[in-house]
Amino acid sequence: MTSLLVLGGVLVAVLLGWTAPAHATGERLVDDYRSVYGTPGVAAAVINGSSVETIVRGRDGDGNAVTARTRFRIASMSKSMTAAAIMLLVDRDRISLDDPLVKVLPDFRMADPRFTGITVRQILSHTSGLSNSTNNEYVFPPPRSAQEIVAGLADKTLAADPGTRSEYHNTNYSIAARIVEVVSGKSFDAFLHAELFTPLGMTGTSSTLGCSDRAEGLPSGYEVVLGVAVAAPEMPGMCVGNGGVISTLDDMVRWLRFNQGTFGADLLSAGSLAELHTVQPKAGGYALGWQSRPVAADAPPSVIGHGGTLATWTGDMVFSPKTGVAALVLTNSGGDPGLLSTNLLAERIGAPATPMSNPLTVVNAVLLGLTVGMAALLVTAVVRARRWASRRRAARRPRLVLRLVPLALVTVLGAVLPTLIWGAFSFQYWIVTAWLLPLLALFCLTCCVLGAVALGRRLRCFRRAGQATFAPVRPATSSADLGSVQ
Template identity: 80%
Template sequence: MSLSRLRFPLVTAFLTLAVLLLGWTGAAHASGDGLVDEYRAVYGTPGVAAAVVDGKAVETIVRGRDGDGNAVTARTRFRIASMSKSMTAAAIMVLVDRGRVSLDDPVVKLLPDFKLADARFAGITVRHLLSHTSGLSGSTNNEYVFPPPRTAQEVVATLADKRLAADPGTRWEYHNTNYSIAARIVEVVSGKPFDAFLQAEVFTPLGMTGTSSTLGCSDEADGLPYAYEVVLGVAVAVPEMPGTCVGNGGVISTLDDMVRWLRFNQGTSGSDLLSAASLAQMHTPQPQAEGYGLGWQSRPGAPTPVIRHGGTLATWTGDMVFSPKAGIAAVVLTNSGGDPGLLAANLLAERIGAATTPMSNALTLVNVILLGLTVVIAVLLVTAIVRARRWAVRRRAARRPWLVLRLVPLTLVTVAGAVVPALIWGAFDLQYWIVTLWLLPLLALFGLVCFVLGAVALVRSLWFFRRVADV
């Protein structure tokens, strides 16, 4: 359940306000070490493993600790989240090179059980899946259900009653399910479990000995500790949020192995894995895909065009980028939230002598505001709870009780607390409480305080009001 494209309108507004209020521009650094140290200071990241690949030279920068308290090294294991998509695309391209699959094959040709409650699904091709132009959408297919489906086969089965949001091949929308379907294609065509195929046909040939894949985002794996939630500088090791990661975000890797992966994609190693044409296809923007290729995204920006992909889970983030023109690549792996894409871009820019982008963490201000609001509302509601009996006596003694002045605000606060996730997701569903708890714990705390204390204050006020009447 990679979270790379979750949209948070409320958080975006908070972040914009924070940037305006902070007005902080940061400072330039002359080395990769300085950039990584600054990133950790800004985001409070417990552990970072980063590398810059420049020809045969590799600058490795490791800092901090893993979830078990051990020092991070180039062999420390990290979940790489949506960077896994590039590896799923490579698995498909292996089958393409062997003549087992064509990018323009209809998915139904390869997966007879694949179906949706929408006749247009028959037009979805493998290329559409890998370029996120299938028409599948979060608006018609909720990817964050609990409990989540585990296997690629289960993901495909859940689509039977879903509809498309657009005709296949006409609109780009980043949607993780596309890659779970692609993983199922790999399984059916190859006759192997997806993780076994990746291990045998992708990781082993490239010498990625510390890399493996899991079905679920929170599955345990050898040598993989918990990652961290960081709130206002306090880091706590916690399990990853449950979700479906098969094909779209389930790979676990190391810095050493990710350097090998970047070199393969730069065309400097592993040439026997894919043909040059297939590798180039992965990096080439596809029709109607807004610069997205097959598991990679092309960006033409200054000072040099780059090919990149990021990855975000609730407790793991990372990014990888390379410049075909400059021949330089960078990769960042972290064990908490943050903006590793900015760090990777800065590492690349620093190496080619371009200006770096200032770092600032506006989420710090968001959390300060949320904590302040939580304390204020808690004090007000506790006061209402303590004074409920006194209020009831006064209201009964008054000619006009004006109950609405007390009960309506308490009702509104209680209801608002229950639907806090709807402010982010645009809809109310209990499962969104779980997602909010992992991604914005202080917002979840604010909602819980409003709901629990508001409900207690409301019930206590009504109870005393009726009891006073009976005396």
């Protein structure tokens, strides 16, 4: 009986992954990462053959300790699941990767005749020609469904001929989600749940349409600025198909093992699984929901992975097809989890680790200094506006205008800078900046508001000073005059 129990335990370990104590090096890498990025909570795992080593640190948005069953938004790591859903339909001969979109989505239209040449493969490899330059993905309020996203392309154009160049564009995967809905007759979430999550035993995994939609058991993520972490809601956005999955460390370990071909082998054909990880033509290293990338910056691509980034959640997963070693990182704040997952994998295969540093630490420190300095200058300008106006009462108008130009430029800069740093002019980028770079938004708000106040105050004081200078002087009344009046 004892031998049977031992044998049973070995079989379970091989099939589902044996959880072993974490290596001290892995723990140190996770702790160093949290120290560098100020990350409140991290759940990480390293898969090596039949063993799975987990490292959990910190707290979730409700203040509870992070565990292997804590739910995280996995952001763009969701794309690997959307691509797998498409491959399930391919395996069932419902569609082909090289089918034109107009064949599988008869209602798909664009204001560009080239749209008829877009294929399912090009959607999954980001070579469709869709671009943020012609299809702004940061509109507010965001679309609420895959159907609405596809319908919104009717008046959009392509930035390149389909299949000629790569540009990472989330809308591609929202279109893929719509393909799943139309071909299967199920909602995208229902299809994922029935055809992927349930067969793989991913009981803590689900998906939402919007990036900020509430979900059962999902705590909030965090904004971290200069080491200070504040629980915050996620930025609204369209996440269906491209970033809406919520999962746990335990479930994501199952997902990685499935993609390694060591778990759930009967769910997808070996050929389709291999296709998901194969770099596509003109795709710049992108496969289908996965990317080929190096272990170190100066090394050739040798591993397959995909990261995910939202305003308050980040994560990354990576595996080596040759060695079978894989690493997974889920965090509840911003940062660079791809660096941590790659270092965890590198440590196991004997490759050098990449030093960790957070460039936003310097950026945020500079922005804070600029904000304080600008606020001091502009408040001083407001307080001394009357003195400034009295000294310039006799100034000619052209010279006066020149003296007001710096304040006007500061005000305009504060208003438009958040709309320009993302590559296109749109005041909706103020919302993006507020979530992703809050200190930049604070600096711009300081420039815009205090600059306008200082400018208005100077003009008002100058106008009053001018009125005082040119007001008619009434002659003094003598006692003789008073007597004559009497």
